[in-house]
Amino acid sequence: MTDNKSDGVPFAGTSSTRDAKSAMKRVSSDLYEMIGVKGKASDNFPGVTKCPDKDAKTHFRIYHPWSFTPAAASDIDEALERLKRAMPEHGWKIVEYGPDTSKDKNINLSADHDKKKVSVIAVKMDKDDPPQLSLDLISGCYEVPDGEEADPY
Template sequence: MKSKLSALLLAAPLALTTITGCNLSDDTSDEIPSAGTSTSRDASDATERVSSEIYELIGVKGKASDSRPTVMDCPKRDSKEYFRILHSWSFYPAAASDLAVAMERLKTELPKNGWEIVEYGPDTSKNRNIALTADNDRNKAGVHIVQMSKNDPPKLSLDVVSGCYKVPGGEEVERF
């Protein structure tokens, strides 16, 4: 069964075509689950830590792109009070032959580290890229990873997204 948040996020605007989320609640609504109360900056830092944990699980030599998280709205919630964080980044293995090794390691290591793989296999693109979607209830986050073997250079494309945060009372959502 695919997670409710993953399915909802995959229906996001085309500019964010490979976003995932997390199945953090057992209800049957399409609502994105709560990630708690936080400022935008603190939530951004937490999402970057999740990305760093995933980077460590890759286990092959390579380089990650230098990108910062961004603040997004939570559908059906007041955008002045609620937000979620998206951190999109890429991993470029030192050797192209290590790309499949990196993806296989993630498929093996993510479940050992609290992630539930909710989807794995070829995507619908003409390249039939291997895609992995996983949720982590503890981190209140989801990840969507695409193995882009035919890119020049080959890479893993990763989107880490949080559940919906609510800003503390008296604060506003900071957009960046």
């Protein structure tokens, strides 16, 4: 993500934690739609974490780990390929793509959405039973509106 501050985390704007969580859910839903194959997403909810070198009462980040399991195990490659193809059309910049250093050589896709100040790492875990995509989203650093405090939950 661009607009980096000295701590390496971009400023995402001013928001309540509740509104920022809702925005992250929408980003995750958009990614789910881009996957475009039948399957099921896990029921994980977005959470709140600290911004580096910022007051936790006034600044926060949103993270949202979730997974996608295709209805047919054979669709795992298609799920990642569809996501990879669709992301640039929806404002995402793919910054890394390829196998990781694990023994399974899982394919990792890292992407940033500069406008939404969100990054995602999608990992194709095709050796799992059942195969799945693991998606980890993280926002830039938000500041709460004047007079409010960040809700750590």
